[in-house]
Amino acid sequence: MILANAHLPDGTVADVEIAGGRIAALHPPGSADAPGERVDLAGALLFPAFVDGHIHLDKTHWGAPRLPHVEGHSVRERIAAERVERHRVALPVEERASALIGTLIANGTTRVRSHVDIDNDVGLANLEAVLGVREAFRDWIDIQLVAFPQSGVVTEKGARDLQGSALMAGADLVGGLDPAGFDNDVKGQLDIIFGLAEAFGKGIDIHLHDGGETGAAELRDIAERTIAAGLQGRVAVSHAFALGSIEPDLFAKTAEALARAQVAIMTSCPPAAPVPPVNALRERGVTVFAGSDNIRDCWSPFGNGDMLDRAAIIAERHQMFTDRELEDAFALIANEADKALGRPRREIRAGAAADLVAVEAASVADAVVDRPPRRLVVRAGRIAAERGVPSAALNGVAVA
Numbered sequence: 432m433i434l435a436n437a438h439l440p441d442g443t444v445a446d447v448e449i450a451g452g453r454i455a456a457l458h459p460p461g462s463a464d465a466p467g468e469r470v471d472l473a474g475a476l477l478f479p480a481f482v483d484g485h486i487h488l489d490k491t492h493w494g495a496p497r498l499p500h501v502e503g504h505s506v507r508e509r510i511a512a513e514r515v516e517r518h519r520v521a522l523p524v525e526e527r528a529s530a531l532i533g534t535l536i537a538n539g540t541t542r543v544r545s546h547v548d549i550d551n552d553v554g555l556a557n558l559e560a561v562l563g564v565r566e567a568f569r570d571w572i573d574i575q576l577v578a579f580p581q582s583g584v585v586t587e588k589g590a591r592d593l594q595g596s597a598l599m600a601g602a603d604l605v606g607g608l609d610p611a612g613f614d615n616d617v618k619g620q621l622d623i624i625f626g627l628a629e630a631f632g633k634g635i636d637i638h639l640h641d642g643g644e645t646g647a648a649e650l651r652d653i654a655e656r657t658i659a660a661g662l663q664g665r666v667a668v669s670h671a672f673a674l675g676s677i678e679p680d681l682f683a684k685t686a687e688a689l690a691r692a693q694v695a696i697m698t699s700c701p702p703a704a705p706v707p708p709v710n711a712l713r714e715r716g717v718t719v720f721a722g723s724d725n726i727r728d729c730w731s732p733f734g735n736g737d738m739l740d741r742a743a744i745i746a747e748r749h750q751m752f753t754d755r756e757l758e759d760a761f762a763l764i765a766n767e768a769d770k771a772l773g774r775p776r777r778e779i780r781a782g783a784a785a786d787l788v789a790v791e792a793a794s795v796a797d798a799v800v801d802r803p804p805r806r807l808v809v810r811a812g813r814i815a816a817e818r819g820v821p822s823a824a825l826n827g828v829a830v831a
């Protein structure tokens with residue numbers, strides 16, 4: 432395939448030749464004449480496909496009628512509501528997850544990390560459903576799965592064994608949830624999570640809503656344990672709201688500990704939360720990446736699975752307004768997310784994977800501000816979606 436007259440992020444224009452799922456060569460515009468399909472991008476901006484570093488494929492109601500939101504904002508209230516509501520959603524997990532994946536890909540995302548609920552109520556059922564979906568869509572999207580203890584680790588009896596079973600069944604990472612705020616046993620939960628990670632040779636991604644000095648102490652504890660376990664670069668903390676609410680000295684000390692341990696921070700940038708300060712963390716060497724988190728589920732009726740929107744939301748909240756800062760916001764859905772997920776970064780160069788998105792924009796900064804429709808999405812050298820519509824081949828994916 433040739434993607435002709437592609438405007439690249441560095442400002443140059445090229446004909447991009449794709450073969451065997453990879454970028455084979457970049458040619459001066461008008462000079463590529465390889466056999467096969469030819470798409471004239473007519474100067475549209477072409478960049479690597481996006482990463483959604485934190486979603487919940489099993490929770491989403493995508494594709495099903497919207498359920499009215501049950502009241503209550505605390506983590507405990509939401510979990511209680513979900514334990515009832517998860518059995519009332521009209522469609523099975525497989526159908527909802529598949530519908531959301533179609534939307535994610537049409538929006539230009541071809542790599543995700545999804546947390547999947549593991550508790551005594553659902554057992555491994557949601558994980559098994561999402562594992563089937565991952566297998567069905569393996570040619571179209573990379574999916575990492577976190578065994579997520581939604582009902583706690585210490586307080587939910589048998590959670591450790593369930594997580595172990597989930598890792599044996601195919602989950603890629605060990606999840607966690609507010610060791611202090613939910614389990615009220617920081618040492619107990621972290622002993623179990625890090626023990627599982629070491630026993631199974633897996634990474635970790637912990638939901639941490641705990642705020643203030645308690646949350647900051649947990650972050651430093653996680654950093655210390657990461658180094659002790661030799662897990663540098665394989666541990667992430669999602670949300671980490673504490674980083675948005677502590678004094679400067681404590682922030683500096685905590686950020687330094689995270690950087691030293693190469694613990695990454697995921698932000699979905701919810702509007703009412705004290706979110707971690709993206710620029711200050713990156714200046715101190717902490718990897719920060721972005722995710723949608725909840726997309727139309729029991730936790731939030733909002734979300735659309737569009738990572739350009741997410742980059743814009745983050746840029747606006749953190750006043751990242753210069754072109755350089757808008758490019759930094761874009762990095763959270765691109766290279767920084769690849770790094771956090773331990774995956775090779777995707778670039779526009781010969782030899783790189785041909786996971787690509789084309790939009791009508793003059794620059795990356797323009798794309799973050801304008802959030803233009805996705806003109807073309809290519810996955811491993813095949814057209815996955817055009818003008819927001821999944822390809823016939825993608826639509827034909829059947830989930831067993």
Ligand SMILES: [Zn+2]
Pocket residue numbers: 485486487546638669724725
């Ligand atoms: Zn989450």
